[in-house]
Amino acid sequence: MTDTPEATATTGKSISIRNVTKIYGEGSANEFEALKPVSMEIEPGEFVSIVGPSGCGKSTLMLMVAGLLSRSSGDIEIGGRSVKKAFTDIGIAFQDHLLLDFRTALDNVLLQADIRRLDKRVLRNRALDMFKQLHLESAVDKYPRQMSGGMRQRVSLVRTIVHEPPVLMLDEPFGALDALTRLQVRTDLEALWLRTRPTVLFITHSVEEAVGLSDRIFVMSPNPGRIIEEISVDLPRPRPISLAGSREFAEYADHIYALFEEMGVLHGIAPTAQGGAA
Template sequence: MQLNAVGKGKIVKDTVAGATTGRSISIQGVTKVYGHGSAQEFEALKPVSMEIKPGEFVSIVGPSGCGKSTLMLMVAGLLPRSSGLIEIGDRAVTTAFTDVGIAFQDHLLLDFRTALDNVLLQADIRHIDKDLLRTRAVDLFRQLHLEKATDKYPRQMSGGMRQRVSLIRTIVHEPPVLMLDEPFGALDALTRLQVRSDLESLWLRNKPTVLFITHSVEEAVGLSDRIFVMSPSPGEIIEEITVDLPRPRPISLTGSPDFGKYADHIYALFEKMGVLHGIAPVAHGSGAQSAPARSAQ
């Protein structure tokens, strides 16, 4: 297990083994200030720097309002940054980056289209051959055991099914970069476990670069190659953690002592920052996780 502290503005380079279709992401001294120069000026994000290798699965975890979603939107080119430089591959991000798959907490499926037709929207938007995309989509529906859902409308599907359809729509065009903002936030605990496992399986197909935004320490540890921990607002990176766990990872990791060490370490960081109080340790190797007493600041 590697736990690597990152000083303010320090860039950590790492290596990802294996074939990948992903692209590198370079974030250099990026900040966000709203209402700059006005009486209502608000610093949302202190200078953030990180290097993400092609094919890495990187999570950013932090308390609500720390700026992690703001950072993702700036990386996607959907929100202007106040300072700094962002590059994806060899291209500086100055406008919306289109060669990407983005998913949010809300599945955003169209009620009047079937599950398959929602996925095939990518063909119309991106001018991709519809037969090719249909073949990919059907294969993905099969992989996620959703064959019987292709002709269902969103109202006819469970929350977990809708979110998995959303993930298929996000990756069906095989983008080199995925940006995921709390995609499991609206799901119940058991469904979150299954969809988390499904996401890892989908990612392993082509190894796109993933920037994953989450409040969940367990999801970050369960999915990531590296985790960046952010402070409360105005957010900044306080630590980078390399997760050395084998893949594919089991649907439940709570029986793993190493998993518990990673989770305990991150919770201890939040306790030190005053984000959480009264944290009980994870039960190592017991096959179940203890229920820590937590209260957000």
């Protein structure tokens, strides 16, 4: 497991989402309700996941929180400030690593210094420390084409976090990775988060990732999306790279899968009268 430094005081900001909705093409013949009224309060330094089926509005909600997409109604505040436009004091990552092919891993990370006009020396030292923490020293001078998918995604996470933003928004950042690599990168993300404890809004389809990373989980319904249940996850940190043997982990995961079955998102195989498969 990746070594995790002792957690410091949180640098995160609160996120308040009140009765937020999204309707595409409002008033037109092609009107589409993507999101029913959604409300949630996220405390500074919390790691919160939103888990739900494809098309339920998870990513739409995240983009509205980031100010990258307008909302149809409701209000969103970060640190007590209403989000009226793109909120720049965040770190954001998507499923695609979006590294620049012509820059090395370190230079991709230091792009934050160029864009935000930050002290490049300070960020370079911080980045190198993060590379060491994640056992990525060999990737420092490599270009994206020379790295594995897992290495590229970890470099992307370092770039997202290196300027120590108070809020992280992560939209399926492990989606393109194989199962074993996902486990490692999930552990690496927790290690990076524990450095300064920014507030995290994590979007995922994976129940295991949500339980493995979160303080709280919001479960969403199929489209149009709404919050079905809020679940507090009481598991110690740092969490082991494999949670498969944990009874508590299994109970959380089974509960969420049961919710998806109740909503018709998952369907079991009905037995026949003789006890065989239908």
